[in-house]
Amino acid sequence: EAQVTQNPRYLITVTGKKLTVTCSQNMNHEYMSWYRQDPGLGLRQIYYSMNVEVTDKGDVPEGYKVSRKEKRNFPLILESPSPNQTSLYFCASSPVGQATEAFFGQGTRLTVV
Amino acid sequence: AQSVTQLDSQVPVFEEAPVELRCNYSSSVSVYLFWYVQYPNQGLQLLLKYLSGSTLVESINGFEAEFNKSQTSFHLRKPSVHISDTAEYFCAVSDRTGRRALTFGSGTRLQVQP
Numbered sequence: 256e257a258q259v260t261q262n263p264r265y266l267i268t269v270t271g272k273k274l275t276v277t278c279s280q281n282m283n284h285e286y287m288s289w290y291r292q293d294p295g296l297g298l299r300q301i302y303y304s305m306n307v308e309v310t311d312k313g314d315v316p317e318g319y320k321v322s323r324k325e326k327r328n329f330p331l332i333l334e335s336p337s338p339n340q341t342s343l344y345f346c347a348s349s350p351v352g353q354a355t356e357a358f359f360g361q362g363t364r365l366t367v368v
Numbered sequence: 369a370q371s372v373t374q375l376d377s378q379v380p381v382f383e384e385a386p387v388e389l390r391c392n393y394s395s396s397v398s399v400y401l402f403w404y405v406q407y408p409n410q411g412l413q414l415l416l417k418y419l420s421g422s423t424l425v426e427s428i429n430g431f432e433a434e435f436n437k438s439q440t441s442f443h444l445r446k447p448s449v450h451i452s453d454t455a456e457y458f459c460a461v462s463d464r465t466g467r468r469a470l471t472f473g474s475g476t477r478l479q480v481q482p
Contacts, residue, residue, distance in 0.1 A: 259411070288469065295377070297458060297472035298412075313469055345411055347470075357470060359404075359411035 257282045261346050261360035268336055268367055276331045276363050278346030284358075285351040287329040288313065289321065292343040292362075301344075304329055305351065336367040370395040370461045374473035382481050383451055389444040389476045391433075391459030399461040401442045402470065403433055406456045415457070418442065429453075454480045 259280045268274055280287065288303035290313075300313030304323040318340055320332040329348075333340060346360040375390045393399065400419055404412040416427040423435040433444045442459060459473040 286468065290470075290472075295474050297372070297374075297474045298460075298470070299472070300469045303469060347412075356414045356417070357412075359413070361409075361411045 257358065259346055259348055259358050259360040261344075261363050264361060264363060266363060266365050268365070270337055270367055271335050274333050274336060274365075276333075276344060276346075276365070278329045278331065278360060279327050280329075280346075280348040280358070281327065282348060282350075282358065283326065284348040285326070287323070287346065287348045288357075289319070289329070289331045290345045290347065291315065292345060298345065301331070333365075336365075338367045341365060341367050370397075370399060370463065370471045372459050372461055372471055372473035374459055374476050376476050377474065378477045378479065380479045380481060381449055384448050386447050387445065387449050387453075387478065389457050389459075389478065391442045391444065391473060393440050393442065393459070393461050395440075395461060395463070398464055400464060401433075401435060402460040402462065403427075403431070403442070403444050404458045404460060404472075406458065406475075408455070412458065415444075449478070449480050451480050451482060453478060 262277045285306045289301040290298040292298045302321040304310045344363045347357040349355045349357045371394045373392045381387045402417045403415040405415045406412045416425045418435045426432045431446045456475045460470040
């Protein structure tokens with residue numbers, strides 16, 4: 256089954272404790288990205304990757320890091336989480352091309368206390 | 369840069385009634401247009417998209433949207449809703465070049481009541 260898998264689905268952590276949210280896709284897509292969803296704001300792109308070893312900032316990259324060492328994986332790293340990073344996070348992937356559909360993971364609800 | 373405005377944060381409607389969810393966008397370049405649906409505790413799923421050609425696009429579950437270039441709108445409609453349509457709906461645009469990010473509206477929660 257074609258899918259984007261995020262882990263964990265739920266996470267509560269404390270301020271300053273480094274964490275990683277994993278994302279993996281099995282569709283051989285070149286393009287992957289991370290979004291955060293906040294009430295009243297919709298989804299905003301954090302980082303994206305056009306291919307292996309190629310990453311770039313989205314609209315709200317501050318406080319986040321990513322890496323793309325393999326095509327299928329695109330982890331999101333919070334080196335020193337803060338309460339304003341409490342949010343619902345989605346990973347998405349799509350093939351490179353014009354207007355292709357983005358496939359989303361199930362989401363990770365992160366709470367930073 | 370692009371922006372998307374969804375004018376209604378919530379739309380309550382009775383089952384079998386028609387519904388329209390409004391979406392307006394702003395962009396200095398040509399864009400693709402999308403509607404995504406998010407059911408409770410799930411990720412987003414593509415509902416329909418406009419790339420080019422016919423300005424009326426349809427989904428497999430009875431939704432349709434019409435691209436209106438002069439009004440920069442992409443409203444979503446369904447002539448008769450079901451309880452199972454209860455979800456949050458996001459309008460989004462994507463530029464045709466560059467980083468191809470989806471720019472989302474703030475979402476409209478459709479609540480279908482029996």
